[in-house]
Structures are given as structure tokens and as C-alpha cells.
Amino acid sequence: MPDPERVTVLLPTYDEAATIGDCVDGFREQGFDDVLVMDGGSDDDTREIAREHGARVEIQSASGKGQAIREAVREHIDREYVLMADGDGTYRPEEADRMLAPLEEGYEHVIGDRFADMEDGAMTRLNKVGNKLTNRLFSFIHGESFDDILSGYRAFSRASFERLRLSADGFGIETEMAVECAKQGIPTAVVPITYLERPAGSNTNLHPIRDGGIIFLELFRRAKTSNPLFYFGSVGVVSGLAGAAVAAFVAIEWFVYGVPHQIWALVGAAGILLGVQLLMFGVLSDLILTLHREQLDRIESIADEE
Incomplete structure (x- = not known):
């Protein structure tokens, strides 16, 4: 020691x-x-x-x-x-x-x-x-x-x-x-x-x-900044699932009872779209982070060789 x-x-x-x-x-x-x-x-x-x-x-x-x-x-x-x-x-x-x-x-x-x-x-x-x-x-x-x-x-x-x-x-x-x-x-x-x-x-x-x-x-x-796919993806999944649940409620109300819910339909659609966008952003951010780490590894490798 x-x-x-x-x-x-x-x-x-x-x-x-x-x-x-x-x-x-x-x-x-x-x-x-x-x-x-x-x-x-x-x-x-x-x-x-x-x-x-x-x-x-x-x-x-x-x-x-x-x-x-x-x-x-x-x-x-x-x-x-x-x-x-x-x-x-x-x-x-x-x-x-x-x-x-x-x-x-x-x-x-x-x-x-x-x-x-x-x-x-x-x-x-x-x-x-x-x-x-x-x-x-x-x-x-x-x-x-x-x-x-x-x-x-x-x-x-x-x-x-x-x-x-x-x-x-x-x-x-x-x-x-x-x-x-x-x-x-x-x-x-x-x-x-x-x-x-x-x-x-x-x-x-x-x-x-x-x-x-x-x-x-x-x-x-x-x-x-360490795992953007998890960061954005987890919020995206929650948003997407919430939007899907609202959309399912609107669909049941419309097809079973004939009751329209235009506002809730918009809310459900917005939730699904936001979830998809966040997932896509998470995938892209994760790709950028991976490329950044690879570049840093190459720079360190070149520096070690010199």
C-alpha cells in the first residue's frame, strides 16, 4: 500500500x-x-x-x-x-x-x-x-x-x-x-x-x-451522455405505451359504443409519435456516441504508436 x-x-x-x-x-x-x-x-x-x-x-x-x-x-x-x-x-x-x-x-x-x-x-x-x-x-x-x-x-x-x-x-x-x-x-x-x-x-x-x-x-x-439509447428510449417507450393505451380507449369507445373522443384521439396520436421520435433519437445518439468512442480509441492508439 x-x-x-x-x-x-x-x-x-x-x-x-x-x-x-x-x-x-x-x-x-x-x-x-x-x-x-x-x-x-x-x-x-x-x-x-x-x-x-x-x-x-x-x-x-x-x-x-x-x-x-x-x-x-x-x-x-x-x-x-x-x-x-x-x-x-x-x-x-x-x-x-x-x-x-x-x-x-x-x-x-x-x-x-x-x-x-x-x-x-x-x-x-x-x-x-x-x-x-x-x-x-x-x-x-x-x-x-x-x-x-x-x-x-x-x-x-x-x-x-x-x-x-x-x-x-x-x-x-x-x-x-x-x-x-x-x-x-x-x-x-x-x-x-x-x-x-x-x-x-x-x-x-x-x-x-x-x-x-x-x-x-x-x-x-x-x-x-453514457447510454443515450436507454435515456431517450425509456422515455420514448413510456410515451408510446401511454399513447397506445389512450388510442385503444378511443377505439373501443368508438367501435363498441359509438362515442367519439376527438381530443383524446389527438392525445393518443401525439403520445405514439413522440415515443417513436424519442426512440429514433436514442438510436441515432447511441450511434454517434459509438462512433465518437471509436475515434477516441483510434486517436489513443496512434498516440501510443508515436
């Missing part, structure tokens, strides 16, 4: 007074002398406790985990590698070596797979279902399987992070990072980790329904 002197441990926090002290101690005991706590304006004693345990503390300029990570890496970290974890005590500092090792093997981004060894009670059934659906959807859209794209335990080079186009402010940041790694072709490794139950007295900042919706929307939005 990289020398700890080349690594900054990043802990984004918000109201983690119950766990941040032990978390900081755990990483410092593993030999990491630069532990950065990026605080989102906690109302408890998170910042004071973190400082008492030897962490470097910065207050982010705006709220949200995504904002904390972007601001920390770009403004407060100058070391070569970043080891990122949550400050809630659910990740084991003892597995830092495992997380960092792939960076010495040519990988630039490492994701810890929580499902490899998940402690009972560490994740609710609703969260498990949501995580699995998100991972399957990601794999379908982007053609990559990172096993656990929502994991908060990550290691990456600062240079690779600068290549990621990130804009999410909240918990959608992990999804964005995974999408960008797939899109930019950043060598990404997945390693098994242990995911622990939150310690007593520690409350989660995650809201499953709200944050889950944000994550799914982020996946769908990012598909526009």
Missing part, C-alpha cells in the same frame, strides 16, 4: 459527535497522520471532539456530502492519495491497507464492497433493496459492475479525482463518482470490506426515500 505520508484520510461529517472521536483514533492508530474532518456545520460537538483526537478540521462553505468532498479535495488536500470514509463508525480503519493496496497496482479508484461482509442490522431491508436496484441499474446503463456504487469507503488518487465532473451536493456524490469512473475509463477496483452497524447513540443523516430518489434521478440524468 502507499506510504501513509502520501495519504490524507477524509471524513465528511454532520452531527457525528458520538462516533467521530473513535473514528479519528482508529485511522491514526493505523499510521495516518493527516486526518481531515470536513464538517457540514454540525450542531453538536463534532468539530471539537475531532480536534481533541488529533484531526484537522475544516468547515465546508455549503451543505451536503458532495460539496464537502469536492471542497476538501480541491482546497484542503495536497497529498497524492485520499482515503475517504464516513465518520459514523460503520467502516473499519483496520481495512485501510486493503483499500489502498490497489492504488499501487495501477488502479486509480477503489470502492469498498459493503455486501461482502455486512454485520446484522447495519442496513435496513429497504436500504438493501434500494442499493441492489441501484447497482443493477448502474450495471445495465453503463456496462460496468462495481458491486456497491453507493459505498462511502473509497480510495483514489487526487489526480484521478480532478478528471471527474462532479456536481451533486448530497448523497448522490457516490453515484456520480461511479458514473464518472465508468465514463472516463478510470481503472477502478472493488475490494471486500466489513460494514458495521451504527454504534448506539449515532443517528443516520440518510433519508431513504428522499435520498434514494435523488440517486435514481442522478443515474438517469447521467445516462444521457
